[in-house]
Amino acid sequence: MTKKQLKDLDMDRCVEMGRMCACANLRRAARAVTQVYDRSLRPSGLRATQFALLMAVRVLGPLPVTTLAKNTRMDRTTLGRNLKLLENRGMIRITQGDDQRVREVSLTDDGKEAIIKAIPYWKEAQGRMESGLGEEGMENLLSNLSAVTSLVRKL
């Protein structure tokens, strides 16, 4: 074990790494914020992820699973499993495309209904975040996150 390696275990250095880690800080913030949205959305019966997914299908659909995965930057297999849950609840429909390999995802009427019912709860959570951060703070945050996400695409 070299001196340099031992130095890395220094208390000060470890504190510093924890403070600077983009991943740990992003995950912590995501956990915290997800709980805020999940709790607001609870009466709607949707989780934050599910609401976001329904909205994505609303905006982008009907479209193939893999295309949706690329657009939402979600892993294809993760997306598939998340979609399955919404399909079981009748909120989306997954149909065979012309290309036999492709499965087209589209929103059902129940899905639209679910979105309409959930939107006020989403607005409540979103409003609380906007009030807390201020308009400028929110814009700054979103622009930072966008920079991060597009950076990763290049790495």
Add this chain to the structure above:
Amino acid sequence: MTKKQLKDLDMDRCVEMGRMCACANLRRAARAVTQVYDRSLRPSGLRATQFALLMAVRVLGPLPVTTLAKNTRMDRTTLGRNLKLLENRGMIRITQGDDQRVREVSLTDDGKEAIIKAIPYWKEAQGRMESGLGEEGMENLLSNLSAVTSLVRKL
């Protein structure tokens, strides 16, 4: 179904909500960045979450599970399960406290070793993020995330 509700389903409004949602954007960025760190850390055998957790124990430990949960803003039960995995691999130790209810978490020598081996991989990922975002961009991001996390504590 009221007019206002139907209006919320407008394509433009749905696009706007997707673009503005703090939760969806945070989660997307967290997914993307986690993959960067996970892939860098892969040769170390640690996930980004596990590395962060070991570092937290290094800095804060030995300490009770619940205290660690508060410090890392992780759900107590989530933390418990994450700790279990590290305990199974001998990287941390969980011992009975004086208070019979309390379990003290501390880093083992194997845990220290794991950190030392993982740090270069973490630095690689962190370095790529820093290069990509620039020093100012990184600071800006961290300060934004910190604002978000502390805001949630108040909500």
Add this chain to the structure above:
DNA sequence: CGTCAATAGGTGTATATACTCCTATGTGCT
């Protein structure tokens, strides 16, 4: 001293996430 609220923690269950490996289908080229 006994009761009871508060605290520390675990279990069951469900969702979210992503990697690896697999099959089926389409496409281009010879």
Add this chain to the structure above:
DNA sequence: AGCACATAGGAGTATATACACCTATTGACG
């Protein structure tokens, strides 16, 4: 047509996350 390769998607496995509910212990107070 037949083969090589690319593409779409699912299955198996493992980790990460959190809520509801449970037990055990502690401490406070009549």
